[in-house]
Amino acid sequence: MMQLPVYHVTIEPEWIDFNGHVRDAYYGLAASYAVDGLMDHLGLDAAYRESSHCTLYTLEMHIHFRHEVKASDELKILTSILDVDRKRIHAGFTFACSRLAEPAATADMMLLHVHQGQKPASAALPDAVIEKLNAVKLSPDARDALGPLSRKIELKRR
Amino acid sequence: MMQLPVYHVTIEPEWIDFNGHVRDAYYGLAASYAVDGLMDHLGLDAAYRESSHCTLYTLEMHIHFRHEVKASDELKILTSILDVDRKRIHAGFTFACSRLAEPAATADMMLLHVHQGQKPASAALPDAVIEKLNAVKLSPDARDALGPLSRKIELKRR
Numbered sequence: 546m547m548q549l550p551v552y553h554v555t556i557e558p559e560w561i562d563f564n565g566h567v568r569d570a571y572y573g574l575a576a577s578y579a580v581d582g583l584m585d586h587l588g589l590d591a592a593y594r595e596s597s598h599c600t601l602y603t604l605e606m607h608i609h610f611r612h613e614v615k616a617s618d619e620l621k622i623l624t625s626i627l628d629v630d631r632k633r634i635h636a637g638f639t640f641a642c643s644r645l646a647e648p649a650a651t652a653d654m655m656l657l658h659v660h661q662g663q664k665p666a667s668a669a670l671p672d673a674v675i676e677k678l679n680a681v682k683l684s685p686d687a688r689d690a691l692g693p694l695s696r697k698i699e700l701k702r703r
Numbered sequence: 704m705m706q707l708p709v710y711h712v713t714i715e716p717e718w719i720d721f722n723g724h725v726r727d728a729y730y731g732l733a734a735s736y737a738v739d740g741l742m743d744h745l746g747l748d749a750a751y752r753e754s755s756h757c758t759l760y761t762l763e764m765h766i767h768f769r770h771e772v773k774a775s776d777e778l779k780i781l782t783s784i785l786d787v788d789r790k791r792i793h794a795g796f797t798f799a800c801s802r803l804a805e806p807a808a809t810a811d812m813m814l815l816h817v818h819q820g821q822k823p824a825s826a827a828l829p830d831a832v833i834e835k836l837n838a839v840k841l842s843p844d845a846r847d848a849l850g851p852l853s854r855k856i857e858l859k860r861r
Contacts, residue, residue: 564760569731569761570728570729570731570734570735570764571728573731574729574732577728591721602768603727603768605767605768606727606728606731606766606768607766607856609762609763610763610764613760613823628857629858630858635856635858661722694856695853695855697852697853698793698812698813699786700787700788700791702788
């Protein structure tokens with residue numbers, strides 16, 4: 546199976562908050578940068594965006610924070626393709642921290658292919674991109690192994 | 704009903720990405736700053752954190768992106784308390800953009816009260832804080848009016 550690029554996160558000093566760890570939102574920023582890498586890998590790169598006026602917009606993002614990440618940690622993001630249709634990509638992210646046996650976090654995003662004209666409108670992904678995505682799309686078993694991923698956030702009384 | 708503080712977002716130039724709008728993750732950063740304001744408002748401020756060694760950790764974050772936000776937009780975040788128990792706060796966020804009739808985005812987070820010792824451990828919130836939270840907690844109707852909020856992210860075939 547074709548391998549997706551691994552994103553090596555640079556933890557900036559300003560990412561550390563008053564709790565002494567990486568602030569929640571910067572996990573999202575790192576995943577957002579991982580999507581930039583994914584776009585380049587798929588051929589949805591700057592040249593494509595300029596010639597086609599098409600790009601990806603994020604519709605939804607969910608992050609599960611499992612462990613603190615510290616300034617001194619080495620952090621990388623493994624990206625998975627969970628699902629794809631004509632216009633949308635459901636991508637998963639596993640945050641692997643050198644210090645920890647289990648993921649520091651998991652995340653998933655729904656991405657929409659958009660044509661940016663007068664008014665942005667959803668547009669079909671190029672066939673070649675859909676082919677690449679289907680070639681790396683996880684099997685149901687591999688998908689389950691990533692964990693529960695997103696869900697309705699709620700307090701369940703115990 | 705006691706009013707929660709409104710967070711006025713400062714859109715930094717580096718928040719604008721190659722799509723010409725605020726990058727997805729910076730909606731999360733703005734909401735994270737809104738939580739800092741909520742903590743101050745509730746008395747979970749720097750003095751409290753220093754004396755108690757307690758703080759809030761984010762367990763989950765979900766963002767629904769509905770409209771683009773541009774560099775020139777005025778953006779503010781309205782924070783709601785959706786639910787609360789002894790240790791956890793379920794907070795909702797509505798991103799109000801001056802240019803738009805409907806929210807630019809909605810988000811929700813599950814926050815956990817944590818004692819930061821050798822090893823961080825969940826801890827009961829102070830009674831006074833729980834009282835404040837219950838005083839502003841949304842009614843079921845007001846909660847429904849915020850929209851569907853978080854959910855399992857998935858491609859549904861049509």
